[in-house]
Amino acid sequence: MTTTRSLALILACVFAFSRHGHAQCVDMVATLDDGQLMQSRIALIDRATPAEQIRILAYIFEIDQTGGLLLRHLVDAARRGVPVKLLIDGIGPEPHYPFEDELIVALHEVAPGVELRIFHPRSDVVELSHRMHDKLFLVGDTAVIGSTSIWDESFRNWLSERDLMVSGDARQDASSLHAMYQHFALFWNSPQVVRPEPEKFLQVASPYRVSQGHATLDPVRIRYWRERLQAPLDGAARATDLAATDTPAASDTPNDPAWTPIACERLRYVHDWPDKRSPGTLQDMLDAFDTAQHEILIINPYLILVPELREALERKRREGVHVILVSASLASITQEFPAVGRAYANDLPGLVNAGIEVREYADRENRMMHAKLVLIDGHRYYLGSFNFDSLSARLNTENGLWIDIPEDGLDPLQDSVAYFLRNSSSVSDANGRLLADPDARCRAVGCGGAWRWVTVLIRGFL
Known part of the structure; x- marks a missing residue:
């Protein structure tokens, strides 16, 4: 990564001084495909110095092979003196926090430099539907944003993701890095966030542990996590873990992304407030659609449009704007949750009748598209966490980056768009008629029967 980044930095400096003879703010952007997701993050963590910071907002941080490996590298960084702050959404496999109590205690003992906070723990029933869906991975002067959560589904070739790596000077107000650090600080210090207190865990009875036969925490589990967090990461282990986690042939140079310098004025980082106040990312998306003159292309796994989004797209279509929606396949959506597949299938006739081109993604690996x-x-691009459904529009906080490519500029995302279009097919023929009946398709993949009626009742929560 260092060589290519150095060359890009030279280009950025030339670019910054070339137009007006004085310095302007320039950030560098690189697209990360599925084969670069893990190795790029680990490279950032491993090169971090005590003078830098590691700041992570994660909707999912599962302690499977992927999350366990990343956490192990974060522990190493903290023990080198690098400040690490990890903010995770509260939904997870455990009854209170997304990490089990014994892991939190062991993490506090092994690497007290790793600060952990939780956004709306699951025990906060009132806010159960309000999730932090943001995805932000900040290390020093570099960030990773996009669609990827920290779990095996994203990193072991089960989902097709797309992320951006952004590098800049966070000290410059115009840099997108500056906005990203502000975003992290806003959430880290918000009243929606709680800090687990591991120093008290051993003194407090845990109802979950009582159900497992322990009066308090399980000392065997604490010892297990302590040993796992301190296990050596030698070169062979790193190579084995990385090979098992990343897509084998997705990239020839997984640690060497292609950097593109872009003037900061052409980048705009957007995010919601922790309390999801208006105007937020929904209004930002609607405002962007209003500017479209020729074409709107949306690549998103969940196309269950709220009325405002659907009305905006249909209005632009009536104005002569070509509107293309690329969705995950009905089969993959239904496999995740049948009601989501049913809601999408219900909308297909209306979307196609409005003149909107709807396509579905399918690749040779049978992955679900999650980009x-x-x-x-x-x-003009957007890449981030926003889904085109009610959850992102109404309930969940989201983040992303808008990029305005100059007419004669390099386009870091054109290959990604071409890939998803190439691996998708239209659900309608040249005359705008559906190729297959949505009801019949739902019956075939598992969203038929009772799901037709259940979905009507719960659509607002999908």
């Missing part, structure tokens, strides 16, 4: 991209008029 979240928007392209307006061929030059």
Whole structure:
């Protein structure tokens, strides 16, 4: 990564001084495909110095092979003196926090430099539907944003993701890095966040542990996590873990992304407030659609449009704007949750009748598409966490980056768009008629029967 980044930095400096003879703010952007997701993050963590910071917002941080490996590298960084702050959404496999209590205690003992906070723990029933869906991975002067959560589904070739790596000077107000650090601080210090207190865990009875036959915490589990967090990471172990985690042939140079310098004025980082106040990312998306003159392309796994989004797209279609929606396949959506598949199938006739081109993604590996991209008029991109459903529009906090590519500029995302279009097919024929009946398709993949009626009742929560 260092060589290519150095060359890109030279280009960025030339670019910054070339137009007006004085310095302007320039960030560097690189697309990460599925084969670069893990190794790029580990490289950032391992090169971090005590003078830098590691700041992570994670919707999912599962302690499976992926999350366990990343946490192990974060522990190493903290023990080198690198400040690490990890903020995780409260939904997870455990009854109170997304990490089990014994892991939190062991993490506090082994690496007290890792600070952990939780956004709306699951025990906060009132806010159960309000999730932090943001995805932000900040290390020093570099960030990773996009669609990827920290779990095996994203890193072991089960989902097709797309992330961006962004590098800049966070000390410059105009840099997107500055906005990202502000975003992290806003959430880290918000009243929606709680700090687990591991120093008290051993003194407090845990109802979950009582159900497992322990009066308090399980000392065997604490010892297990302590040993796992301190296990050596030698070169062979790193190579084995990385090979098992990343897509084998997705990239020839997984640690060497292609950097593109872009003027900061052409980048705009967006995010919601922790309390999901208006105007937020939904209004930002609607405002962007209003500017479209020729084409709107949306690549998103969940196309269950709230009325405002659907009305905006249909209005632009009536104005002559070509609207293309690329969805995950009905089969993959239904496999995740049948009601989501049913809601999407219910909407298909109306979308196609409105003149909107709907396509579904399918690749040779049978992965579900999970990337979240928007392209307006061929030059204005969005990449981030926003889904085109009620959860992102109404309940969950989201984040992303808008990129306006100059007419003669390099386009870091054109290959990604081409890939998803190439691996998708239209659900309608040249005359705008559906190729297959949505009801019949649902019956075939598992969203038929009772799901037709259940979905009507719960659509607002999908």
